[in-house]
Amino acid sequence: MVETRRGRPTMNDVAAAAGVALKTVSRVVNNEPGVNAVTASRVLAAIERLGYRRNDSARILRRGRTASIGLVIEDVADAFYSSLNRAVEDAALHHGYLLFTGSSQEDADRERDLVLAFCARRVDGLIIVPAGNDHGYLAPEFDAGIKAVFADRPPGAGCEADTVLCDNVGGARTGTAHLITHGHRRIAFLGDAPGIFTAVERLRGYRQALAAAGLPYDEGLVVMGPPDPARMRADLTRLLTASDPPTALFAGNGRTTVAILRALAALTEAADAGAAGGLALVGFDDFELADLLGITVVAQDPARLGRTAADLLFMRLAGNEEPTSRIELATRLVPRGSGERPPLRAAG
Structure with a gap:
């Protein structure tokens, strides 16, 4: 029986346990062709036995992405924003992304601090329910490739971004x-x-x-x-x-x-x-x-508001470069x- 180093098992540990090359393990983990069924079964059995988990963060960082987005809302305890948050979280999980959420408490400075904190952690995109009317601070982040969608309220003057509102x-x-x-x-x-x-x-x-x-x-x-x-x-x-x-x-x-x-x-x-x-x-x-x-x-429909904002954001992250849109959802x-x-x- 192969003994692994103390800590999280690596691909090298899986390769040793299965008696195959490291490249073979990589192909199995990433669902690439070129591995026969018997060898793949042996690799998968070793993965299960060792409890190996793929290090997605390193793979994503090599592509220049972190597979994470940030959501800034007014108050996560408010039922309206809680529903919006859940819808965005569901969309993020569907796309394989992690969601970070923060509450601005209707404070423009706190909104700015949260947004910039998320950007410092290299999120790929943002959904913002703005508390303030000045979003010039986002210009450097947009230049750096961050994508943003505003929800429930529009951005301040001088900031061009997709926006989803209700009527x-x-x-x-x-x-x-x-x-x-x-x-x-x-x-x-x-x-x-x-x-x-x-x-x-x-x-x-x-x-x-x-x-x-x-x-x-x-x-x-x-x-x-x-x-x-x-x-x-x-x-x-x-x-x-x-x-x-x-x-x-x-x-x-x-x-x-x-x-x-x-x-x-x-x-x-x-x-x-x-x-x-x-x-x-x-x-x-x-x-x-x-x-x-x-x-x-x-x-x-706060859930629809969140879903629509998330859909717009993931379209941008997928490379959509059409002019920014402003969507207004009906009430009843x-x-x-x-x-x-x-x-x-x-x-x-």
Whole structure:
């Protein structure tokens, strides 16, 4: 019996154990022709017995690739980005690539640091959900051959890259128009921080729906900012105790919808605002348990977003040099009850 050196078995160990030349082992491992079936069986048996594993990293590096990509998202704990992450990971595994993922936490500096850290580790490509609006730092990386695709939000000015978005404007317009169709004329918009592309686009869709229905835009019905529970409760209290309060709410993303539901529950229990229990609600983004809670949503498909971005990236890695593309994925309205409630009072 051949004894191998301590540590991971090598091709030399396999060759000695099978009694063949090193080149023969290489041909079997790489599925190359020129080895008869009996010899190949002997080599495969030695591989199994020794527990040999091919060193893909060395082979890939010789081709100038690392077979790895980097993904920068806002928050891996967020269900939307978790689904996107899983789709990209599945695509990477399908192509034989390793995926590195990092969360920017909506911090432009952290996004830049993560991207450059991935580049320093010689990833072949990147999928970026941008937190900032300046992507000039990517120019040297593009010159070095790194490929990049932007997802959910476009890159900043001066950066040309493939981009995959959802129809933020159209989705918000549809959701707001749905509330208008059910008799609402005072509809509040509660969105994310105003510097975020998706928040701005969804506000634009909301305004378009109001304009199409001949309804005025009232800045007093618009609240923008991170969905902090205390802030959300304060904002809803202000809205619902106004002289002409809203009869419906449009939430700009899934986390905001959840924050609204919690704040409304607290207000109803405390009797701080009598209208809290009768509001109609449509949220942008589906979320876990929304179906059981009967929440009407404008649903995106984060998995499709991730798959599409990954497909574009792997096309680039395969040598596609066509002009950059911008793909916008459709949303769909999912009525479940909360968006179909009529106003409980005459609208002002």
